Each structure stands twice: as C-alpha cells, then as structure tokens.
Amino acid sequence: MASIVTDYLPLEIKSNPYYVHAKRGYLSHLLLDAAKAGQDVYENEYNKLNNLAYARKENNHITIQEVFKDNWGYFVEYCNRKSIPLRDAILSNVDSMINCRNFNSGYLFYECPNCHDIYVRGLSCHSRFCVSCGKKYRDARANEISKTCIYAPHRHITWTIAEELRWFFQKYRDLFDELFGAVNDVLTHLIQGKSKAARKRNERLGFISTLHTFGRDLKFNPHIHTLIAECTIDKNGKRKPYSYFNYDSLRKSFMNQLLKRMYKFLKGINDKNDIDEFFKIKKELYKKNESGFYVHAPQKECKNPNQIKKIVNYVCRYAGHPAMSESRIISYNKDTKMIYYYYDPHEDDAIINENDKIGRQYVTESVFDFIAKLIVHIPNKAVHTTRYYGFYANHSSLDIMHQPKLFKWKEIAKMKSNLNWRVRLISSYKYDPLLCHCGATLEIVPDLCYFVGYSKEDG
Ligand SMILES: [Zn+2]
Ligand SMILES: [Zn+2]
Structure with missing residues (x-):
C-alpha cells in the first residue's frame, strides 16, 4: 500500500543531518527507495522528512501556531470574563492562523504517476499574522516596493x-x-x-x-x-x-x-x-x-x-x-503555561564595542502575557501598513x-517566481515537495482536491 506523506503523520526523526531515526518501518523504506532513485532524490526525501511538523517538533522547534492552539480558548474566555474587548481583526486573524493548512479548510491532492504514492497539502490561511502566510504576504509587498523603485x-x-x-x-x-x-x-x-x-x-x-x-x-x-x-x-x-x-x-x-x-x-x-x-x-x-x-x-x-x-x-x-520570529522561542511548557524567548535590543545595533552592548535579553513569561503582547500588533482589516x-x-x-x-524586469520576474510555494520550499527548506521518493514528479489530481474557498496561492 502506498504511504501517505503529509505534515500530519506522527513520525519521529532526529535532527542530526547524518542520522535519520525512524521507529516506523515505512520511513526507512521511503529513504531506501529514494536512495535507489539517486543521490538528489535521497537528499530531497531526507530534507522533506526532517521538515515534517512532527520532525520539527522533535527538534524542539516551537511554533506560534501551537502556542495559540493550546491557549487561545482560555485567553478568549478570560477576556470575556473580564470584559476586555478583542478587536475583530484579532479574532479573525488568530482563527485563520490556528487553522492554517488544516485539511478541513481545503487541500490539494497529488499522486505519483509511477509509484502511486500521494501527497496532500492543506491550503494556506492568508492571515498576515500567520508565520508562513504572513511571510509570503510581506515578501510580495517587498517585491512591489522593489518594482516601484x-x-x-x-x-x-x-x-x-x-x-x-x-x-x-x-x-x-x-x-x-x-x-x-x-x-x-x-x-x-x-x-x-x-x-x-x-x-x-x-x-x-x-x-x-x-x-x-x-x-x-x-x-x-x-x-x-x-x-x-x-x-x-x-x-x-x-x-x-x-x-x-x-x-x-x-x-x-x-x-x-x-x-x-x-x-x-x-x-x-x-x-x-x-x-x-x-x-x-x-x-x-x-x-x-x-x-x-x-x-x-x-x-x-x-x-x-x-x-x-x-x-x-x-x-x-x-x-x-x-x-516575533519563531527561532527566538527557546522553550514552551504546555503544562506550566510558561514561555522562554530572547531578543537583541536595537540599542546595541549602533554600538561597535562588544563590551558596551546591553547584550541579548532573555524573557520568561506566562503564555497569556506573550499572546497579549503579540495580538496588539495585528493591524485592523484594510489598514495599509506600507504606503x-x-x-x-x-x-x-x-x-x-x-x-x-x-531592478531589471528579469530580476522582478525572479522575485515573483520566488513567491510560489514550491519554489519557496525548495529555497528555504531545500526540498521539492513534489519530487516523489521514487524519483518521479507528483501530479495534481483535480477531482480529489477539496476547496472550501478558492485559494489563490495554491491554485
Ligand atoms: Zn513515486
Ligand atoms: Zn497560514
């Protein structure tokens, strides 16, 4: 039977670049297949597996999405109880972000014409507050600025x-x-x-x-x-x-x-x-x-x-x-509801002598304080933050x-192509999501895709 490689499989993979630990048999067989298909396919499969949500979790990568998923309900309840108003933009952005790539909101279905393995990709949420969708939004905006200059x-x-x-x-x-x-x-x-x-x-x-x-x-x-x-x-x-x-x-x-x-x-x-x-x-x-x-x-x-x-x-x-960049989060404890992260004060930017710098600051605080600090920065709908x-x-x-x-039109065209999700994964995470472990290229199966609302990014 074909294995399903999605972001939702409970896989255990170690981060060591030379060592992939797979307790479940199908992972090693994916890599074995990939190795047979050639060095490039093997490396692609290796990076793909190591970037699955579960693998990233094993590598202690804490996502803002999971912090919100775990605590947003309590936070809203608390605000309601204390009659603290939450702006509409906050409610809708956080809701979208929490459900980003959730299959219930729609997905794309790909199948390999050679080995018939499949790949299912949840649609993006388009929230500016979402780490991955927001990045795409900001990159697109940066391209617009570059194009104008x-x-x-x-x-x-x-x-x-x-x-x-x-x-x-x-x-x-x-x-x-x-x-x-x-x-x-x-x-x-x-x-x-x-x-x-x-x-x-x-x-x-x-x-x-x-x-x-x-x-x-x-x-x-x-x-x-x-x-x-x-x-x-x-x-x-x-x-x-x-x-x-x-x-x-x-x-x-x-x-x-x-x-x-x-x-x-x-x-x-x-x-x-x-x-x-x-x-x-x-x-x-x-x-x-x-x-x-x-x-x-x-x-x-x-x-x-x-x-x-x-x-x-x-x-x-x-x-x-x-x-907030996720890479600045050092740890998060779901039970004690505490989060630990750092920042580098901007005052240090202009100081050349290392001894005169304030230095990296570490913050330990309750996730609710953390959430409250983050949502203040969600802009209201239709507010242009670049003018x-x-x-x-x-x-x-x-x-x-x-x-x-x-910028020459060729450079602008290149920037534009970098916004494509497949190109983004290749450049940021060094794998092509559509390269199958058998070496063939996965193809979209339109009849099996599921759309709740049309998604421009993925379409
Ligand atoms: Zn295949
Ligand atoms: Zn998103």
Whole structure:
C-alpha cells in the first residue's frame, strides 16, 4: 500500500543531518527507495522528512501556531470574563492562523504517476499574522516596493515617537494615519517649505513608509521606516539629485507635525480627559525633548547599482519582519503555561564595542502575557501598513514612467517566481515537495482536491 506523506503523520526523526531515526518501518523504506532513485532524490526525501511538523517538533522547534492552539480558548474566555474587548481583526486573524493548512479548510491532492504514492497539502490561511502566510504576504509587498523603485540612491530613515505618547496610538488606532501623515508633512515641507518655485513646480521626493507597532521586546512601540529616493521630480518630469538631510531639523519638524496632528485628531474625538492628558504630555515633551523625536538614519555608502539594490533589499526585508520570529522561542511548557524567548535590543545595533552592548535579553513569561503582547500588533482589516508618497504615490500626477528602474524586469520576474510555494520550499527548506521518493514528479489530481474557498496561492 502506498504511504501517505503529509505534515500530519506522527513520525519521529532526529535532527542530526547524518542520522535519520525512524521507529516506523515505512520511513526507512521511503529513504531506501529514494536512495535507489539517486543521490538528489535521497537528499530531497531526507530534507522533506526532517521538515515534517512532527520532525520539527522533535527538534524542539516551537511554533506560534501551537502556542495559540493550546491557549487561545482560555485567553478568549478570560477576556470575556473580564470584559476586555478583542478587536475583530484579532479574532479573525488568530482563527485563520490556528487553522492554517488544516485539511478541513481545503487541500490539494497529488499522486505519483509511477509509484502511486500521494501527497496532500492543506491550503494556506492568508492571515498576515500567520508565520508562513504572513511571510509570503510581506515578501510580495517587498517585491512591489522593489518594482516601484527608480534607479537612484536610496536611504533608510526611522521615525520614532516619545514613549509617553504610545498609549494614545493603542487606544486610537486611527492615529497611525497621523503618524504616516507627519512623516509626509516633514518630507514634503523639506522641498516645498522654503521655495515658492518648488511649490509651483510641484517638486517632490519619492518615498515609501512602513509602520511597525512593535519593538524588539514585543512591547507596543509604533514607529515608521521610510525608504527614500535621493532625488526630486517635478510636474515637468525634471529630476534633480537631493541628498542633504539635516537630521536635527527633521527631528524637530517631525515632533511638531505629529503633535499638531495628534491634537487635531483628539479634538475630533472630543474626550476631555484625553485632551487634558495630551496637553500635559505635550508641554513636558517640549521642555524635555528640545531636539525633537528620535529620527535615525544609518549612513551607508550607496553609490553603485549593487549597493543601492542591497540597501533597498535590506529595508524591504527589515520593514517586513514580523513582531516575533519563531527561532527566538527557546522553550514552551504546555503544562506550566510558561514561555522562554530572547531578543537583541536595537540599542546595541549602533554600538561597535562588544563590551558596551546591553547584550541579548532573555524573557520568561506566562503564555497569556506573550499572546497579549503579540495580538496588539495585528493591524485592523484594510489598514495599509506600507504606503507610497510623493512621486512614488499611486495617484501621483508626477510621471516616473520614463525614469530608469532600479531592478531589471528579469530580476522582478525572479522575485515573483520566488513567491510560489514550491519554489519557496525548495529555497528555504531545500526540498521539492513534489519530487516523489521514487524519483518521479507528483501530479495534481483535480477531482480529489477539496476547496472550501478558492485559494489563490495554491491554485
Ligand atoms: Zn513515486
Ligand atoms: Zn497560514
């Protein structure tokens, strides 16, 4: 009888690359078959087996999905009991993520034309909160950014806010629009603020902003990463290099614009206590933060095309990283409900001398605290966390059609093909899921596939 190789088989495999431990006979026979089919097929089968969910579990790989699966029910119950509201976006994203690749939500069915073995692949959940589906979403977004970039040096600017203001953003999530808006105000003013002529010509920079709501410690810390082209374009399509950014003035102007926008926003909400509190904080901030909010831009050499591409790729990847990577989880105890993980403080990034660094921080906390910290960062539905401005804005009247692009179409096509699930597995986990242990290629059997809703990724 054909064996079923799915992510759901209870297999026991050790992680040692030279040693596969299979208590059940069919595993060793799969490898034996693969060895007969050749070295490549053997290595493929070996990596495939070692990446099955059960094998990863044996290797102590803790998934966020299992932490939620085990504890989400209790968490929701607790919130209900305490009348703590959970946003719709949280409920739907967590539900999707918990059921990602669950066969009940649909699957694809493959069969080997040679040995008739089968492979069943559950459909993806498409939640941005899901570790694997979210990664695909962010990679697709990074590709879009790369595709948009014109051939010009680019730089990365990070805009942070005062700690005292964070809670307003947690309470009023629409304030994120004001955060994006403040960055846009500052960078538009930089070009058009002092020059009537520039205003008349509608001369603008082009930049792409991404919102992060988390710090490395998972705490709520809204800030923006901006990728900015070092040139301006005006309404006649005339392009001028622009590379002088005065950070002292950017800081002050960012603080002013944000506080102005926040005040206008809060006035609209009209909660007297919040407005009073805001005024108090504002006054203190002007006293304390004379130099403005922290605006940070690592100076990097960015002259030739390869260096520019490297910076753009770096910012895309950096802006796309999730709040928590599973590789940072060291242990999780289902019974005691405690989780243990680490983070590297961002303050250390700029410090060269190892002795001056704060160093890796380890956190032990209850899974419920951990869950509470993570879900705060789930964006509301239809909220764009990456936005395009100036000559990069979608609705911009400024013409960049005739500007040379940073990436060639061939490079973009390659990035696009990397989004395919099969290609992703080959590049990330070094195995082709459709290469059978007999050496033939599995084929899809449309009649045996099961769809609840159409899945674009897998279809
Ligand atoms: Zn086969
Ligand atoms: Zn998923």
